[in-house]
Amino acid sequence: VKHRARKRFGQNFLHQDSVIQRIITSINPKKGQHLVEIGPGRGALTFPILKSVGKLQALEIDRDLIAELKVNSIHYGELEIIEGDVLSMDFATLGDNLHIFGNLPYNISTPLLLHLFKAIDHIESMCFMLQKEVVLRLAAEHGIKAYGRLSVITQYYCDVEYLFTVPPQAFTPAPKVESAIVRLTPKKNRLNVKDLNLFESVVASAFSMKRKTLANNLKGMLTKEELSSLGLDPGQRAETLTVSDFVMLANTLHDRLNLG
Ligand code: SAM
Numbered sequence: 182v183k184h185r186a187r188k189r190f191g192q193n194f195l196h197q198d199s200v201i202q203r204i205i206t207s208i209n210p211k212k213g214q215h216l217v218e219i220g221p222g223r224g225a226l227t228f229p230i231l232k233s234v235g236k237l238q239a240l241e242i243d244r245d246l247i248a249e250l251k252v253n254s255i256h257y258g259e260l261e262i263i264e265g266d267v268l269s270m271d272f273a274t275l276g277d278n279l280h281i282f283g284n285l286p287y288n289i290s291t292p293l294l295l296h297l298f299k300a301i302d303h304i305e306s307m308c309f310m311l312q313k314e315v316v317l318r319l320a321a322e323h324g325i326k327a328y329g330r331l332s333v334i335t336q337y338y339c340d341v342e343y344l345f346t347v348p349p350q351a352f353t354p355a356p357k358v359e360s361a362i363v364r365l366t367p368k369k370n371r372l373n374v375k376d377l378n379l380f381e382s383v384v385a386s387a388f389s390m391k392r393k394t395l396a397n398n399l400k401g402m403l404t405k406e407e408l409s410s411l412g413l414d415p416g417q418r419a420e421t422l423t424v425s426d427f428v429m430l431a432n433t434l435h436d437r438l439n440l441g
Pocket of ligand 1: 190191192193194195196219220221222223224225226240241242243246265266267268283284285286287289
C-alpha cells in the first residue's frame with residue numbers, strides 16, 4: 182500500500198530522478214562522513230546516498246514511513262533511524278563534524294534552522310531543500326527586500342549559497358510553491374557577539390515593524406544618540422544594516438547593561 186502524504190508533516194515526496202541526482206551531487210556525500218538526513222520520507226534521497234556511502238542516520242517523525250524505510254533500506258546499506266520530532270533532537274549529542282541534509286518539512290523551516298544553529302559547532306555542512314522564498318531570504322544581502330531577521334541570523338552563523346530552483350512538478354503531491362536548494366557552511370570565524378540572546382532580540386526588534394525606522398523599532402533598547410554615535414542614521418530601516426552593524430548594536434547594548 183502506498184503511503185498517503187500527510188500535510189501536517191509537510192510531506193511532499195521527490196520523484197523526479199534528474200532533480201534527485203542534482204540534489205545528491207550538491208550534498209556531495211562521501212564515505213566516512215557523519216551524514217544525517219532530516220525527514221527521509223520514502224527514501225528518495227536516502228537510498229541512493231546509502232548505496233554510495235554505506236551508512237547514515239536519519240530523523241523521521243512518521244512511524245508508518247519508518248516501518249517502510251526499515252524494510253526497504255536493507256538492500257542499500259546501514260540506515261539508523263531516530264524516531265521523533267527533529268525540533269526536540271539535540272544535534273550536539275550526535276557527535277561532531279556532522280553533514281546534515283534533507284528535503285525539509287516547509288511548515289517548520291524557520292524554527293528548524295534556528296534549532297540547528299544552536300548546535301552549529303557540531304556541524305560541518307548543511308544542504309537543504311526549502312521553499313524558494315525562504316532560501317531567497319536566507320541568501321539576501323542587506324538593502325534588498327527579502328533581507329530580514331532570518332537572513333541576519335543565518336549569515337551570522339553560515340555562508341549561504343543559493344544553488345538552484347526546483348519546480349513543484351518534481352514532487353508528489355506537488356507543493357503550491359517553488360522550492361530551492363541551499364548550502365549552508367558554518368563559518369570558521371564568526372563575528373564576536375558578546376551575548377547571543379541579546380543579539381537575537383536586537384535583530385528581532387529591529388525588524389519587528391518593517392515600515393518603521395531603526396530608532397522606532399529599537400525604542401527602549403538603544404537611543405537615537407547611541408545609534409548616531411555608532412555611525413548609523415536613526416531614521417534608516419533595519420534592512421539597510423549589515424550583519425556586523427547588528428553585532429555592533431547588540432554589543433553596545435550589552436556593554437551599557439553591564440556597566441550600569
Ligand atoms: N526526503 C523525502 C523526499 O525528498 O521525498 C521526504 C521529504 S518531505 C518534504 C519531509 C519529511 O520530513 C517527511 O518524511 C516528514 O514525515 C518528515 N518530517 C516532518 N516533520 C518532521 C519533524 N518534526 N521531525 C522529523 N521529521 C519530520
